[in-house]
Amino acid sequence: MTLDYKIYDYGDLKLQSGATIRNAKLAYKTFGKLNAAKDNVIVYPTWYSGQHYDNEWLVGKGMALDPDKYFIVIPNMFGNGLSSSPSNTPEPYNAARFPRVTAYDNVKAQHRLITEHLGIEHVRLVTGWSMGALQTFHWGAMYPDMMDLLLPFCGSAKCSRHNFVFLEGVKAALTADAAFQGGWYKEKPQIGLRAAARVYAGWGFSQSFYREELDLKAMGYSSLEDFLVEFWEGFFLPKDPNNLLAMLWTWQNGDIAANEIFNGDFKKALGAIKAKTYVMPGETDLYFPVADSANEVANMPNAELIPLPSIWGHFAGGPGTNPVDVKFLDEKLKELLAS
Numbered sequence: 001m002t003l004d005y006k007i008y009d010y011g012d013l014k015l016q017s018g019a020t021i022r023n024a025k026l027a028y029k030t031f032g033k034l035n036a037a038k039d040n041v042i043v044y045p046t047w048y049s050g051q052h053y054d055n056e057w058l059v060g061k062g063m064a065l066d067p068d069k070y071f072i073v074i075p076n077m078f079g080n081g082l083s084s085s086p087s088n089t090p091e092p093y094n095a096a097r098f099p100r101v102t103a104y105d106n107v108k109a110q111h112r113l114i115t116e117h118l119g120i121e122h123v124r125l126v127t128g129w130s131m132g133a134l135q136t137f138h139w140g141a142m143y144p145d146m147m148d149l150l151l152p153f154c155g156s157a158k159c160s161r162h163n164f165v166f167l168e169g170v171k172a173a174l175t176a177d178a179a180f181q182g183g184w185y186k187e188k189p190q191i192g193l194r195a196a197a198r199v200y201a202g203w204g205f206s207q208s209f210y211r212e213e214l215d216l217k218a219m220g221y222s223s224l225e226d227f228l229v230e231f232w233e234g235f236f237l238p239k240d241p242n243n244l245l246a247m248l249w250t251w252q253n254g255d256i257a258a259n260e261i262f263n264g265d266f267k268k269a270l271g272a273i274k275a276k277t278y279v280m281p282g283e284t285d286l287y288f289p290v291a292d293s294a295n296e297v298a299n300m301p302n303a304e305l306i307p308l309p310s311i312w313g314h315f316a317g318g319p320g321t322n323p324v325d326v327k328f329l330d331e332k333l334k335e336l337l338a339s
Contacts, residue, residue: 005029005052005082008113013084016259019099021089026109027082028052028075031059032067034120041120042072043147045110045128045135048247049239050319051082055132057320064333065127073118075110077131079246086183086242095242096183103131103254107138111146123147125337126275129318130155130287131247134254137296140273141256149336150273153280153308153329154317156288157296158255158266163287167252169199174241183242190237196244197236201228206284206313214312218322270299277303278336280329282316306332 005027013024029052034041042065044055052074059065065072076083078101086098093099114120126139126147133155140150141157156163177192179185209215215227236244256262257269277300281293290307297305308328310316316325 005076008117010109010112013105013109015099015105016102017100019093021078021084021093021099021101024078024084024109025088026075026078026084026113028073028113030074031065031072032070034071034118038120039122039124040070041114041123042070043110043114043123043126043139044072044074045106045126045132046074046077046080047128047130047132047318048251049080049244050132051080052076054319055129057318057326058330058333064330064337070124073114075106075113077106077135077247077250078109079243079250081240081243085240086246087240098242098246100253101246101250102258103134103138103250103256104142104259106250107135107142110135110139111143121146125149125151125333127151127153127333128155129153130314131251131254133288133317134159134251137256137273140275140277141269142259142261144272144274147275149339150275150277151280151333151336152277154282154285154288154314156254156292157270158257159252160288160292164252166203166287167248170196171245171248173199174245180241183245185241188237189241192241193236193239194233197232198228200236201232203286204232204314206286206311208284208311209313212311267299270296271301273300274302276336276339278306278332279303280306280308280317280332282308282310282312282314284311285314285316287314 008026010024013021079085126136128136133152136152137157173195174192177189179189221227257266262269279293281290297303308316310325312322315321
């Protein structure tokens with residue numbers, strides 16, 4: 001079987017946690033061609049549990065992320081099963097022993113992929129959904145002179161306390177399954193995965209989405225239970241629990257200021273972002289409310305707050321679930337790229 005992505009052999013990746021992933025692998029996929037001036041580059045990181053395939057709904061001919069115009073690089077987050085992860089790292093850092101990886105670690109590795117491996121010095125745009133947005137903010141703060149534009153959507157520059165608590169529920173569901181065995185499971189802990197799916201189901205879409213019965217009317221499920229089993233349990237069951245927990249830790253500890261550049265000064269980190277930025281929260285997103293994004297924009301020198309008008313909650317931002325939301329987002333990306 002031929003892979004549709006490439007592996008960058010990073011070598012030894014020293015992490016903020018003090019651990020090292022030896023022979024670290026960074027999986028990535030590219031679309032389009034790098035032009036002679038090398039100024040048509042878009043970096044588009046992945047999200048919680050997602051792989052590059054799950055980002056492809058926003059790439060296409062005639063869309064803002066058009067491979068005929070841009071060289072689009074989708075780097076896979078550590079922990080997502082393609083880049084170095086609990087599920088594919090050899091002993092002794094395998095499974096439950098996989099080290100803690102921050103968004104900072106991810107973006108530092110991605111920066112080396114872009115600069116050293118692909119030979120690119122400047123990026124036109126960095127964009128991403130959810131945890132992809134977290135990485136987008138990191139790109140802007142860590143490498144402020146490297147890109148022209150940023151568009152983080154349905155995500156934040158720092159995991160809020162409320163968001164942290166929601167994720168504790170997901171973690172508890174995954175680890176409570178007796179088959180989980182502290183992360184050393186021999187067979188899939190499907191009770192835990194199904195339970196995590198039920199926790200997520202109340203958060204991924206908004207109250208209005210459920211009130212309007214869009215699971216039935218727009219997505220075509222036959223009942224609420226059918227939606228919970230087919231969509232949500234179906235979404236989680238193929239995933240590796242240790243991978244999910246590794247990325248969950250990355251998410252909970254997401255903070256653009258938690259590094260030696262900003263030493264915990266969140267406002268300073270936001271203020272360091274020079275790129276022209278559209279911050280696009282979902283109007284009904286239960287993870288990343290508009291108020292959090294407004295607070296971020298207030299501390300950024302060149303940012304505009306553009307809420308995504310949708311009752312699809314967090315899923316207004318992806319992965320291509322609602323065509324109306326995709327169109328709105330795509331138009332804003334086009335507008336930003338044309339500026």
